[in-house]
Amino acid sequence: MWRPPRCLLRPLRRSTSTGTGTGRRLLLSTPIFYANGPPHIGHLYSALLADALLRHRRLRAAGPARLCTGTDEHGLKIQQAAAAAGTSPAELCERVSALFRQALTRAGVAYTDFIRTSEPRHQRAVRHFWGALGDAGVLYKGSYEGWYCTPEESFLPESQLTERTDSQGRPCKVSLESGHEVHWTKEENYMFRLSAFRDPLHSWLRDNPRAIFPNSFYQCVLRWLDEDLPDLSVSRERSRLQWGIPVPGDPTQTIYVWVDALVNYLSVLGYPESHGAWWPAVHHVVGKDILKFHALYWPALLLAAGLEPPERILVHSHWTVRGQKMSKSLGNVVEPSVCMGQYGVDGFRYFLLRQGVPERDCDYYDEKVVKLVNSELADALGGLLNRSTAPSINPSNTYPRFSEPCFPKVLDCREAKGTGRACAEDYELVAAVASLPAQVDSYFQGFQIYKALECIAQCVRQTNGFFQRHRPWKLDRRDAGEQLWLDTILHVTLECLRVYGTLLQPVVPHMADKLLSRLAVGPGERGLTGLTFLARYEGKPCPFEGRQLGPDTGILFHRLGKS
Numbered sequence: 001m002w003r004p005p006r007c008l009l010r011p012l013r014r015s016t017s018t019g020t021g022t023g024r025r026l027l028l029s030t031p032i033f034y035a036n037g038p039p040h041i042g043h044l045y046s047a048l049l050a051d052a053l054l055r056h057r058r059l060r061a062a063g064p065a066r067l068c069t070g071t072d073e074h075g076l077k078i079q080q081a082a083a084a085a086g087t088s089p090a091e092l093c094e095r096v097s098a099l100f101r102q103a104l105t106r107a108g109v110a111y112t113d114f115i116r117t118s119e120p121r122h123q124r125a126v127r128h129f130w131g132a133l134g135d136a137g138v139l140y141k142g143s144y145e146g147w148y149c150t151p152e153e154s155f156l157p158e159s160q161l162t163e164r165t166d167s168q169g170r171p172c173k174v175s176l177e178s179g180h181e182v183h184w185t186k187e188e189n190y191m192f193r194l195s196a197f198r199d200p201l202h203s204w205l206r207d208n209p210r211a212i213f214p215n216s217f218y219q220c221v222l223r224w225l226d227e228d229l230p231d232l233s234v235s236r237e238r239s240r241l242q243w244g245i246p247v248p249g250d251p252t253q254t255i256y257v258w259v260d261a262l263v264n265y266l267s268v269l270g271y272p273e274s275h276g277a278w279w280p281a282v283h284h285v286v287g288k289d290i291l292k293f294h295a296l297y298w299p300a301l302l303l304a305a306g307l308e309p310p311e312r313i314l315v316h317s318h319w320t321v322r323g324q325k326m327s328k329s330l331g332n333v334v335e336p337s338v339c340m341g342q343y344g345v346d347g348f349r350y351f352l353l354r355q356g357v358p359e360r361d362c363d364y365y366d367e368k369v370v371k372l373v374n375s376e377l378a379d380a381l382g383g384l385l386n387r388s389t390a391p392s393i394n395p396s397n398t399y400p401r402f403s404e405p406c407f408p409k410v411l412d413c414r415e416a417k418g419t420g421r422a423c424a425e426d427y428e429l430v431a432a433v434a435s436l437p438a439q440v441d442s443y444f445q446g447f448q449i450y451k452a453l454e455c456i457a458q459c460v461r462q463t464n465g466f467f468q469r470h471r472p473w474k475l476d477r478r479d480a481g482e483q484l485w486l487d488t489i490l491h492v493t494l495e496c497l498r499v500y501g502t503l504l505q506p507v508v509p510h511m512a513d514k515l516l517s518r519l520a521v522g523p524g525e526r527g528l529t530g531l532t533f534l535a536r537y538e539g540k541p542c543p544f545e546g547r548q549l550g551p552d553t554g555i556l557f558h559r560l561g562k563s
Contacts, residue, residue: 047111067109106337129301132306144233147161147182195231262293346508350372350508385515398547449507499531502516503528519550
């Protein structure tokens with residue numbers, strides 16, 4: 001009779017590496033991408049979310065951080081794709097993995113680790129992890145039969161299937177989620193006692209209500225736990241699947257591709273020797289289609305192997321194209337390389353992170369990209385920088401001085417009437433920009449990057465309104481009072497731009513660098529921990545005041561033509 005391993009009988013203890021505050025370590029991860037075809041924007045979106053979180057964390061100087069990504073190179077799907085292409089699985093994976101690496105590098109994804117499941121270090125980690133499961137007594141050999149979906153590399157219950165007709169007009173069963181055809185499969189496999197982990201998983205989620213985020217996905221996992229939780233087939237017969245890691249001690253079986261793939265998060269940390277320095281201070285960024293694998297199977301496998309579940313699982317939804325799911329058969333798969341060529345790397349990064357909402361599917365079409373990027377990057381932000389640094393309005397090419405009499409400090413913007421040259425709307429702008437860094441930080445911490453960008457875009461619009469409202473180009477420089485007000489208008493505008501450039505670094509790194517360099521903001525002045533705004537308004541010195549601006553490198557972001 002099987003008895004629960006000790007890992008199920010003791011409460012979870014949080015690792016010291018996951019403590020809060022400055023100096024804690026954190027590993028951010030994307031899924032490893034299946035190497036049966038080239039990257040699409042869904043892959044890139046996962047990677048950009050993780051990249052933006054990593055960059056923001058580094059700007060906060062919150063402690064050592066890493067970002068791992070890579071390619072999942074085993075499984076029946078790759079074995080079949082290679083056969084169809086007339087090549088070997090190894091050659092197919094070599095080519096496709098290089099495409100992913102190139103796409104991520106071109107998109108500016110600052111990954112620190114790129115793991116391939118075909119690497120010896122990973123295969124060694126998988127074999128050790130399998131041994132830990134065996135030692136815990138959670139594996140047994142049994143006959144298993146059910147509907148297997150090769151594209152999803154998983155068995156699906158009847159409740160997740162529907163009937164359709166195939167291309168020959170014959171009835172067939174397909175996955176409700178993906179529409180992929182399934183086939184009845186009967187095998188003798190190794191089984192994992194997933195059913196024994198219902199209570200431990202419930203306890204983990206109850207004690208860590210933000211372990212899966214957004215909350216709608218957390219609730220989804222809780223519902224799954226209330227349903228049937230059958231034991232999981234964790235191997236395939238070697239006669240059917242040769243392209244994978246053999247089960248240690250049983251050459252007739254191949255380790256299930258998802259068990260193999262999930263261990264990548266440990267492989268990059270040097271499992272089984274040196275992973276403890278980082279694990280479980282890990283945030284997985286995953287698409288909703290692989291939530292069950294990451295939020296049910298993976299935590300259960302970890303608990304069985306004597307390890308804690310990851311600290312957080314950050315889940316995002318999918319991208320559709322003009323309301324339709326992306327698919328090769330429809331010919332509507334959006335290639336990142338084409339988009340980055342059309343819209344620029346920063347333009348496309350901005351679009352995906354500004355429009356992508358984790359809780360719901362988002363729709364892509366070219367006209368939407370052009371309209372958004374032109375409006376918010378080229379016109380609003382780029383136009384503001386261009387106008388406030390133009391030789392005609394700022395002939396000295398300096399960071400002008402701020403005049404307290406022109407813009408006196410008030411406790412309530414309603415007091416502004418009759419004092420100085422600033423109006424109530426100007427004080428509202430100052431208050432909005434002063435609170436912006438904390439707002440943006442809160443949204444990044446809450447995995448709502450799109451809301452952070454929405455707040456920045458709103459402040460940029462307010463700053464344009466401020467500049468337009470006071471028409472500095474109409475002021476007479478020969479009048480000393482007018483010159484003071486002109487300088488103050490430009491000082492406030494450049495201070496706003498400096499804040500926007502600093503906050504946008506995780507999303508549009510190259511464009512933000514160009515903006516900050518134009519404002520002569522040095523490399524050591526671009527972090528978030530020391531970010532100040534309009535110090536002179538608070539009666540404090542401003543280190544930028546009077547500083548010569550950086551060289552004019554031209555238009556910040558060129559307007560896009562119609563696609």
